[in-house]
Structures are given as C-alpha cells and as structure tokens.
Amino acid sequence: MKTCNQFLYTIVICLIFITIYSCKDKSTPLDPNTTPLRFTENPPTIDGLASDACWTGIDWQPMNQKWIGPDYTPEDFTGKFKLRWTTDFIYIITEIRDDQLIDIYPDGLNRYWDDDCVEIFIDEDRSKGDHLKSYNAFAYHIGLDYKVADYGIDEMPHYYNDHVETIRTKNGDIYTWEMKMKVFDDTFVYDQPNTPVKLEEGKEIGFAIAYCDNDTSESRENFIGSIFIPGEDKNQGYKDAGVFGSFTLVK
Numbered sequence: 690m691k692t693c694n695q696f697l698y699t700i701v702i703c704l705i706f707i708t709i710y711s712c713k714d715k716s717t718p719l720d721p722n723t724t725p726l727r728f729t730e731n732p733p734t735i736d737g738l739a740s741d742a743c744w745t746g747i748d749w750q751p752m753n754q755k756w757i758g759p760d761y762t763p764e765d766f767t768g769k770f771k772l773r774w775t776t777d778f779i780y781i782i783t784e785i786r787d788d789q790l791i792d793i794y795p796d797g798l799n800r801y802w803d804d805d806c807v808e809i810f811i812d813e814d815r816s817k818g819d820h821l822k823s824y825n826a827f828a829y830h831i832g833l834d835y836k837v838a839d840y841g842i843d844e845m846p847h848y849y850n851d852h853v854e855t856i857r858t859k860n861g862d863i864y865t866w867e868m869k870m871k872v873f874d875d876t877f878v879y880d881q882p883n884t885p886v887k888l889e890e891g892k893e894i895g896f897a898i899a900y901c902d903n904d905t906s907e908s909r910e911n912f913i914g915s916i917f918i919p920g921e922d923k924n925q926g927y928k929d930a931g932v933f934g935s936f937t938l939v940k
C-alpha cells in the first residue's frame with residue numbers, strides 16, 4: 690500500500706509540474722535591458738503641442754546624461770522625451786528648457802552640431818556597430834529651422850529633411866519639439882527612392898536622443914543625451930550605434 694501511495698504521489702507531482710509548464714507564457718520574454726515603446730492608434734498632430742491623447746498616460750523619459758561640456762544648471766538645460774509608434778512612423782515629443790536659442794552657422798550643413806539642435810539616433814534593426822560611413826544607423830541633427838542633417842557614406846554632410854517632420858513651440862524658455870520620423874534600414878541609398886520600413890510589434894530598435902546646447906559660444910557648450918555612455922569620450926553616438934539604447938515595439 691505504501692508503494693502505491695508513493696506512486697500516486699509521484700503522479701500528482703508530475704501533473705502539477707505539467708500544468709504549471711503548459712500554462713506558462715511561451716512568448717519570448719522582453720529583454721530586461723530594453724525599454725517598451727508603446728503603439729498608438731491615435732497618432733499625434735505634429736503641431737508642437739503635447740495635447741494629443743497619445744502623449745497622456747506614458748511617462749517622460751529623461752535626457753540627463755552629459756556627453757560633452759561642463760556641468761550645467763536646470764535653467765541652462767533640462768530635457769525629457771516620450772515616444773510612440775505606428776506601422777509607418779515613430780513619434781517623438783521632447784520638452785527642452787534652454788535659456789538661449791542660437792543659430793550662428795546659417796549654412797545648415799556646416800558645423801550644425803554647434804547650433805542648438807535636437808539629435809535623434811536610430812538603428813532600425815538594433816544591429817549596433819559603426820555607422821559613420823554607412824546607413825547602418827542614422828544620427829539626425831534637427832536644427833532650429835527643422836532641417837535634418839547627418840553624414841553620408843561619402844563622409845560628407847547631407848540633408849534628410851523628409852525623414853523627420855518637426856514643429857516646435859515656445860512657452861517662456863520651454864520648447865516643445867514634436868516629431869514624426871520615418872524609419873529606414875541599412876539598404877538606404879542617398880538621393881534615390883527609398884521605402885521606409887513597416888514597423889511591427891516585437892521589433893527591437895536602437896534609439897537615443899540628445900540636445901546640443903549652445904548659448905553664447907563658437908562651439909556647443911553641452912551635449913546631453915538620454916543614454917549613459919561609459920568611458921572618457923562620450924561623443925560616440927554619431928559613429929557607433931552600439932551606444933544607443935534599446936527599445937522594443939509593444940502594443
């Protein structure tokens with residue numbers, strides 16, 4: 690009888706384990722090091738106003754990592770951002786406090802990083818790696834005039850104005866930049882027809898956002914980003930997609 694009870698006990702334990710295992714969610718778990726980026730069925734109107742429904746109910750994320758320059762005050766610079774996605778676009782809203790906007794290099798392809806600008810880093814397939822001489826990733830500099838500049842594979846600066854649509858509004862020294870970005874993969878060819886990627890749930894992208902703050906100098910005074918970059922030289926994003934953050938598209 691004791692052997693029979695032990696047998697039944699073993700069967701019950703096995704059934705419990707089988708039940709637990711079969712109920713377990715077998716979908717691939719999210720990487721704990723990747724941030725969820727939430728879908729929206731109601732894309733925002735790009736008007737520089739954060740009043741759209743999709744911008745409520747999600748938290749701001751900070752732009753508080755100093756990549757270049759001395760310490761700064763909250764009045765000099767404070768930045769935060771939110772993201773949403775649809776099949777065709779990634780939507781970005783940033784709220785930037787900046788005590789002085791300047792545009793000292795009127796040629797938008799000349800030292801554009803030394804004028805106030807928002808910089809968006811996007812690596813469509815989160816492949817990481819060098820992107821200075823390739824379209825493995827993009828580092829879009831969005832100037833005060835909304836022109837979008839980055840280096841091309843010829844190591845020359847070019848405009849990619851149709852990649853990011855931007856409208857900025859001002860409220861005192863707080864500037865809200867609202868943006869709609871197409872996402873291109875590494876098959877992109879400059880000056881040719883290119884088809885943006887269709888975005889899907891579960892896709893992982895490399896992404897970071899930063900602000901080049903200049904107020905009174907010949908060169909930018911600070912470069913402040915959303916991602917911690919280790920090491921002495923933190924100005925890596927324009928060439929190395931490996932330093933971008935990781936975001937996973939979720940619904």
Ligand SMILES: [Ca+2]
Nearest residue numbers: 733734736738
């Ligand atoms: Ca809006």
Ligand SMILES: [Ca+2]
Nearest residue numbers: 765787788904
């Ligand atoms: Ca400033």
Ligand SMILES: [Ca+2]
Nearest residue numbers: 812814816825
């Ligand atoms: Ca890539």
Ligand SMILES: [Ca+2]
Nearest residue numbers: 787789903904
């Ligand atoms: Ca400034």
